[in-house]
Amino acid sequence: MSTTRLLLLGVVRIFQPAYGYQLRRELLTWNVQEWANINPGSIYTGLRTLAKHGLLLELEEGAGNKPGRTSYKLTVDGEAEYFTLLRKSLWNVDGFRPDQMQAALSFLWSLRRDEVLAALESRIVQLEQLAKAEPFAERQIEEDPGTPNHVVEMFRITTARDRGELEWTRSFHDRVAGGAYSFAGEPPDWQPTPAMLEDWQTIPEPPS
Known part of the structure:
Protein backbone atom coordinates (compact mmCIF):
# COMPACT_ATOMS: atom_id res chain seq x y z
CA MET A 1 0.00 0.00 0.00
CA SER A 2 2.84 2.43 0.80
CA THR A 3 4.29 1.97 -2.70
CA THR A 4 0.91 2.66 -4.30
CA ARG A 5 0.41 5.71 -2.12
CA LEU A 6 3.86 7.07 -2.96
CA LEU A 7 3.31 6.57 -6.69
CA LEU A 8 -0.09 8.27 -6.63
CA LEU A 9 1.07 11.22 -4.55
CA GLY A 10 4.26 11.55 -6.60
CA VAL A 11 2.57 11.57 -10.00
CA VAL A 12 -0.05 14.07 -8.81
CA ARG A 13 2.77 16.26 -7.47
CA ILE A 14 4.46 16.31 -10.90
CA PHE A 15 1.39 17.21 -12.96
CA GLN A 16 -0.97 18.94 -10.52
CA PRO A 17 -3.68 19.85 -11.03
CA ALA A 18 -4.35 16.89 -13.30
CA TYR A 19 -7.36 14.81 -14.21
CA GLY A 20 -7.70 11.28 -12.90
CA TYR A 21 -7.59 9.83 -16.38
CA GLN A 22 -4.36 11.68 -17.19
CA LEU A 23 -2.77 10.35 -14.00
CA ARG A 24 -3.88 6.80 -14.77
CA ARG A 25 -2.55 7.06 -18.32
CA GLU A 26 0.80 8.39 -17.08
CA LEU A 27 1.25 5.64 -14.48
CA LEU A 28 0.52 2.97 -17.05
CA THR A 29 3.37 4.32 -19.21
CA TRP A 30 5.58 3.53 -16.19
CA ASN A 31 4.31 -0.10 -16.29
CA VAL A 32 3.28 0.09 -12.63
CA GLN A 33 0.90 -2.81 -13.20
CA GLU A 34 3.97 -5.00 -13.76
CA TRP A 35 6.46 -4.01 -11.04
CA ALA A 36 4.27 -2.32 -8.43
CA ASN A 37 1.36 -4.78 -8.69
CA ILE A 38 -1.12 -1.95 -9.19
CA ASN A 39 -4.38 -2.86 -10.87
CA PRO A 40 -5.03 -0.11 -13.45
CA GLY A 41 -8.69 -0.06 -12.45
CA SER A 42 -7.77 0.68 -8.83
CA ILE A 43 -5.96 3.94 -9.60
CA TYR A 44 -9.18 5.98 -9.49
CA THR A 45 -10.11 4.33 -6.21
CA GLY A 46 -6.67 5.12 -4.80
CA LEU A 47 -6.96 8.78 -5.77
CA ARG A 48 -10.39 9.07 -4.15
CA THR A 49 -9.10 7.33 -1.00
CA LEU A 50 -6.19 9.76 -0.71
CA ALA A 51 -8.63 12.64 -1.13
CA LYS A 52 -10.87 11.17 1.58
CA HIS A 53 -7.86 11.06 3.92
CA GLY A 54 -7.05 14.70 3.25
CA LEU A 55 -3.89 14.07 1.23
CA LEU A 56 -5.33 15.17 -2.11
CA LEU A 57 -7.74 17.94 -3.01
CA GLU A 58 -10.46 16.96 -5.48
CA LEU A 59 -11.33 19.71 -7.94
CA GLU A 60 -14.80 19.02 -9.27
CA GLU A 61 -15.50 19.92 -12.88
CA GLY A 62 -19.23 20.25 -12.34
CA ALA A 63 -22.33 18.34 -11.46
CA GLY A 64 -22.37 14.73 -12.62
CA ASN A 65 -18.70 14.71 -13.57
CA LYS A 66 -17.15 11.35 -14.42
CA PRO A 67 -14.25 9.89 -12.36
CA GLY A 68 -11.75 10.73 -15.09
CA ARG A 69 -12.94 14.35 -15.16
CA THR A 70 -12.03 15.03 -11.54
CA SER A 71 -8.68 16.74 -11.15
CA TYR A 72 -6.36 16.46 -8.16
CA LYS A 73 -3.64 18.38 -6.36
CA LEU A 74 -1.69 17.73 -3.17
CA THR A 75 -2.76 19.25 0.12
CA VAL A 76 -0.20 20.38 2.70
CA ASP A 77 -0.61 17.02 4.44
CA GLY A 78 -0.22 15.25 1.10
CA GLU A 79 3.08 17.02 0.46
CA ALA A 80 4.36 15.96 3.90
CA GLU A 81 3.19 12.37 3.36
CA TYR A 82 4.89 12.25 -0.04
CA PHE A 83 8.29 13.10 1.43
CA THR A 84 7.76 10.75 4.40
CA LEU A 85 7.02 7.80 2.10
CA LEU A 86 9.81 8.71 -0.31
CA ARG A 87 12.40 8.82 2.47
CA LYS A 88 11.09 5.60 4.01
CA SER A 89 11.42 3.80 0.67
CA LEU A 90 14.89 5.22 0.05
CA TRP A 91 16.46 4.73 3.46
CA ASN A 92 15.07 1.28 4.37
CA VAL A 93 16.09 -1.98 2.71
CA ASP A 94 13.37 -4.61 2.33
CA GLY A 95 14.44 -7.56 0.20
CA PHE A 96 10.86 -8.78 -0.05
CA ARG A 97 9.62 -5.45 -1.43
CA PRO A 98 11.88 -4.37 -4.32
CA ASP A 99 9.00 -2.23 -5.61
CA GLN A 100 9.66 0.27 -2.82
CA MET A 101 13.08 1.28 -4.12
CA GLN A 102 11.76 1.15 -7.68
CA ALA A 103 9.12 3.72 -6.72
CA ALA A 104 11.68 5.85 -4.88
CA LEU A 105 13.83 5.98 -8.02
CA SER A 106 10.94 7.63 -9.83
CA PHE A 107 11.08 10.62 -7.48
CA LEU A 108 14.68 10.90 -6.22
CA TRP A 109 15.04 14.15 -8.14
CA SER A 110 12.83 15.87 -5.53
CA GLY A 178 30.32 11.85 -9.73
CA GLY A 179 27.60 14.34 -10.67
CA ALA A 180 25.18 12.15 -12.61
CA TYR A 181 21.52 13.15 -12.81
CA SER A 182 19.85 16.22 -11.38
CA PHE A 183 18.43 16.68 -7.90
CA ALA A 184 16.54 19.34 -5.95
CA GLY A 185 18.18 22.75 -6.12
CA GLU A 186 20.11 21.89 -9.32
CA PRO A 187 19.38 22.74 -12.97
CA PRO A 188 17.24 19.99 -14.56
CA ASP A 189 19.11 17.50 -16.73
CA TRP A 190 16.07 16.58 -18.82
CA GLN A 191 13.06 18.36 -20.27
CA PRO A 192 10.02 16.81 -21.97
CA THR A 193 9.74 17.45 -25.68
CA PRO A 194 6.98 19.75 -27.01
CA ALA A 195 5.23 16.68 -28.44
CA MET A 196 5.19 15.03 -25.01
CA LEU A 197 3.74 18.16 -23.41
CA GLU A 198 1.08 18.42 -26.09
CA ASP A 199 0.13 14.79 -25.59
CA TRP A 200 -0.11 15.23 -21.83
CA GLN A 201 -2.29 18.34 -22.13
CA THR A 202 -4.77 16.49 -24.35
CA ILE A 203 -7.71 15.45 -22.18
CA PRO A 204 -9.34 12.37 -23.72
CA GLU A 205 -12.69 11.11 -22.60
CA PRO A 206 -12.29 8.68 -19.67
CA PRO A 207 -13.19 5.03 -20.21
CA SER A 208 -16.85 4.24 -19.73
Whole structure:
Protein backbone atom coordinates (compact mmCIF):
# COMPACT_ATOMS: atom_id res chain seq x y z
CA MET A 1 0.00 0.00 0.00
CA SER A 2 2.84 2.43 0.80
CA THR A 3 4.29 1.97 -2.70
CA THR A 4 0.91 2.66 -4.30
CA ARG A 5 0.41 5.71 -2.12
CA LEU A 6 3.86 7.07 -2.96
CA LEU A 7 3.31 6.57 -6.69
CA LEU A 8 -0.09 8.27 -6.63
CA LEU A 9 1.07 11.22 -4.55
CA GLY A 10 4.26 11.55 -6.60
CA VAL A 11 2.57 11.57 -10.00
CA VAL A 12 -0.05 14.07 -8.81
CA ARG A 13 2.77 16.26 -7.47
CA ILE A 14 4.46 16.31 -10.90
CA PHE A 15 1.39 17.21 -12.96
CA GLN A 16 -0.97 18.94 -10.52
CA PRO A 17 -3.68 19.85 -11.03
CA ALA A 18 -4.35 16.89 -13.30
CA TYR A 19 -7.36 14.81 -14.21
CA GLY A 20 -7.70 11.28 -12.90
CA TYR A 21 -7.59 9.83 -16.38
CA GLN A 22 -4.36 11.68 -17.19
CA LEU A 23 -2.77 10.35 -14.00
CA ARG A 24 -3.88 6.80 -14.77
CA ARG A 25 -2.55 7.06 -18.32
CA GLU A 26 0.80 8.39 -17.08
CA LEU A 27 1.25 5.64 -14.48
CA LEU A 28 0.52 2.97 -17.05
CA THR A 29 3.37 4.32 -19.21
CA TRP A 30 5.58 3.53 -16.19
CA ASN A 31 4.31 -0.10 -16.29
CA VAL A 32 3.28 0.09 -12.63
CA GLN A 33 0.90 -2.81 -13.20
CA GLU A 34 3.97 -5.00 -13.76
CA TRP A 35 6.46 -4.01 -11.04
CA ALA A 36 4.27 -2.32 -8.43
CA ASN A 37 1.36 -4.78 -8.69
CA ILE A 38 -1.12 -1.95 -9.19
CA ASN A 39 -4.38 -2.86 -10.87
CA PRO A 40 -5.03 -0.11 -13.45
CA GLY A 41 -8.69 -0.06 -12.45
CA SER A 42 -7.77 0.68 -8.83
CA ILE A 43 -5.96 3.94 -9.60
CA TYR A 44 -9.18 5.98 -9.49
CA THR A 45 -10.11 4.33 -6.21
CA GLY A 46 -6.67 5.12 -4.80
CA LEU A 47 -6.96 8.78 -5.77
CA ARG A 48 -10.39 9.07 -4.15
CA THR A 49 -9.10 7.33 -1.00
CA LEU A 50 -6.19 9.76 -0.71
CA ALA A 51 -8.63 12.64 -1.13
CA LYS A 52 -10.87 11.17 1.58
CA HIS A 53 -7.86 11.06 3.92
CA GLY A 54 -7.05 14.70 3.25
CA LEU A 55 -3.89 14.07 1.23
CA LEU A 56 -5.33 15.17 -2.11
CA LEU A 57 -7.74 17.94 -3.01
CA GLU A 58 -10.46 16.96 -5.48
CA LEU A 59 -11.33 19.71 -7.94
CA GLU A 60 -14.80 19.02 -9.27
CA GLU A 61 -15.50 19.92 -12.88
CA GLY A 62 -19.23 20.25 -12.34
CA ALA A 63 -22.33 18.34 -11.46
CA GLY A 64 -22.37 14.73 -12.62
CA ASN A 65 -18.70 14.71 -13.57
CA LYS A 66 -17.15 11.35 -14.42
CA PRO A 67 -14.25 9.89 -12.36
CA GLY A 68 -11.75 10.73 -15.09
CA ARG A 69 -12.94 14.35 -15.16
CA THR A 70 -12.03 15.03 -11.54
CA SER A 71 -8.68 16.74 -11.15
CA TYR A 72 -6.36 16.46 -8.16
CA LYS A 73 -3.64 18.38 -6.36
CA LEU A 74 -1.69 17.73 -3.17
CA THR A 75 -2.76 19.25 0.12
CA VAL A 76 -0.20 20.38 2.70
CA ASP A 77 -0.61 17.02 4.44
CA GLY A 78 -0.22 15.25 1.10
CA GLU A 79 3.08 17.02 0.46
CA ALA A 80 4.36 15.96 3.90
CA GLU A 81 3.19 12.37 3.36
CA TYR A 82 4.89 12.25 -0.04
CA PHE A 83 8.29 13.10 1.43
CA THR A 84 7.76 10.75 4.40
CA LEU A 85 7.02 7.80 2.10
CA LEU A 86 9.81 8.71 -0.31
CA ARG A 87 12.40 8.82 2.47
CA LYS A 88 11.09 5.60 4.01
CA SER A 89 11.42 3.80 0.67
CA LEU A 90 14.89 5.22 0.05
CA TRP A 91 16.46 4.73 3.46
CA ASN A 92 15.07 1.28 4.37
CA VAL A 93 16.09 -1.98 2.71
CA ASP A 94 13.37 -4.61 2.33
CA GLY A 95 14.44 -7.56 0.20
CA PHE A 96 10.86 -8.78 -0.05
CA ARG A 97 9.62 -5.45 -1.43
CA PRO A 98 11.88 -4.37 -4.32
CA ASP A 99 9.00 -2.23 -5.61
CA GLN A 100 9.66 0.27 -2.82
CA MET A 101 13.08 1.28 -4.12
CA GLN A 102 11.76 1.15 -7.68
CA ALA A 103 9.12 3.72 -6.72
CA ALA A 104 11.68 5.85 -4.88
CA LEU A 105 13.83 5.98 -8.02
CA SER A 106 10.94 7.63 -9.83
CA PHE A 107 11.08 10.62 -7.48
CA LEU A 108 14.68 10.90 -6.22
CA TRP A 109 15.04 14.15 -8.14
CA SER A 110 12.83 15.87 -5.53
CA LEU A 111 15.51 15.31 -2.83
CA ARG A 112 18.88 17.01 -2.61
CA ARG A 113 21.98 15.20 -3.77
CA ASP A 114 23.62 15.06 -0.33
CA GLU A 115 20.61 13.26 1.15
CA VAL A 116 20.45 10.77 -1.73
CA LEU A 117 24.15 9.99 -1.27
CA ALA A 118 23.74 9.55 2.50
CA ALA A 119 20.75 7.25 1.98
CA LEU A 120 22.61 5.13 -0.59
CA GLU A 121 25.55 4.80 1.81
CA SER A 122 23.11 3.65 4.50
CA ARG A 123 21.60 1.10 2.10
CA ILE A 124 25.07 -0.24 1.30
CA VAL A 125 25.76 -0.79 5.00
CA GLN A 126 22.38 -2.52 5.49
CA LEU A 127 22.95 -4.80 2.50
CA GLU A 128 26.49 -5.63 3.65
CA GLN A 129 25.14 -6.59 7.06
CA LEU A 130 22.55 -8.84 5.43
CA ALA A 131 25.32 -10.50 3.41
CA LYS A 132 27.26 -11.24 6.61
CA ALA A 133 24.22 -12.79 8.29
CA GLU A 134 23.06 -14.83 5.29
CA PRO A 135 25.30 -17.95 5.76
CA PHE A 136 24.12 -18.37 9.33
CA ALA A 137 20.45 -17.89 8.46
CA GLU A 138 20.84 -20.46 5.68
CA ARG A 139 22.48 -22.93 8.08
CA GLN A 140 19.62 -22.50 10.53
CA ILE A 141 17.09 -23.35 7.81
CA GLU A 142 19.05 -26.44 6.72
CA GLU A 143 19.45 -27.73 10.28
CA ASP A 144 15.80 -27.27 11.25
CA PRO A 145 14.15 -30.72 11.03
CA GLY A 146 10.72 -29.12 10.82
CA THR A 147 11.51 -27.14 7.65
CA PRO A 148 11.05 -28.78 4.21
CA ASN A 149 14.27 -29.02 2.20
CA HIS A 150 13.12 -26.76 -0.65
CA VAL A 151 12.56 -23.79 1.67
CA VAL A 152 16.27 -23.00 1.63
CA GLU A 153 15.97 -22.16 -2.08
CA MET A 154 13.36 -19.53 -1.25
CA PHE A 155 15.92 -17.98 1.07
CA ARG A 156 18.69 -18.25 -1.55
CA ILE A 157 16.72 -16.42 -4.24
CA THR A 158 16.16 -13.54 -1.82
CA THR A 159 19.85 -13.40 -0.90
CA ALA A 160 20.74 -13.38 -4.60
CA ARG A 161 18.54 -10.33 -5.07
CA ASP A 162 20.21 -8.68 -2.08
CA ARG A 163 23.67 -9.28 -3.58
CA GLY A 164 22.55 -7.87 -6.90
CA GLU A 165 21.10 -4.80 -5.23
CA LEU A 166 24.31 -4.28 -3.27
CA GLU A 167 26.35 -4.28 -6.47
CA TRP A 168 23.94 -1.87 -8.15
CA THR A 169 23.74 0.44 -5.11
CA ARG A 170 27.50 0.79 -4.98
CA SER A 171 27.71 1.70 -8.66
CA PHE A 172 24.69 4.01 -8.49
CA HIS A 173 26.23 5.80 -5.49
CA ASP A 174 29.42 6.34 -7.48
CA ARG A 175 27.49 7.78 -10.41
CA VAL A 176 25.55 10.18 -8.18
CA ALA A 177 28.73 11.19 -6.35
CA GLY A 178 30.32 11.85 -9.73
CA GLY A 179 27.60 14.34 -10.67
CA ALA A 180 25.18 12.15 -12.61
CA TYR A 181 21.52 13.15 -12.81
CA SER A 182 19.85 16.22 -11.38
CA PHE A 183 18.43 16.68 -7.90
CA ALA A 184 16.54 19.34 -5.95
CA GLY A 185 18.18 22.75 -6.12
CA GLU A 186 20.11 21.89 -9.32
CA PRO A 187 19.38 22.74 -12.97
CA PRO A 188 17.24 19.99 -14.56
CA ASP A 189 19.11 17.50 -16.73
CA TRP A 190 16.07 16.58 -18.82
CA GLN A 191 13.06 18.36 -20.27
CA PRO A 192 10.02 16.81 -21.97
CA THR A 193 9.74 17.45 -25.68
CA PRO A 194 6.98 19.75 -27.01
CA ALA A 195 5.23 16.68 -28.44
CA MET A 196 5.19 15.03 -25.01
CA LEU A 197 3.74 18.16 -23.41
CA GLU A 198 1.08 18.42 -26.09
CA ASP A 199 0.13 14.79 -25.59
CA TRP A 200 -0.11 15.23 -21.83
CA GLN A 201 -2.29 18.34 -22.13
CA THR A 202 -4.77 16.49 -24.35
CA ILE A 203 -7.71 15.45 -22.18
CA PRO A 204 -9.34 12.37 -23.72
CA GLU A 205 -12.69 11.11 -22.60
CA PRO A 206 -12.29 8.68 -19.67
CA PRO A 207 -13.19 5.03 -20.21
CA SER A 208 -16.85 4.24 -19.73
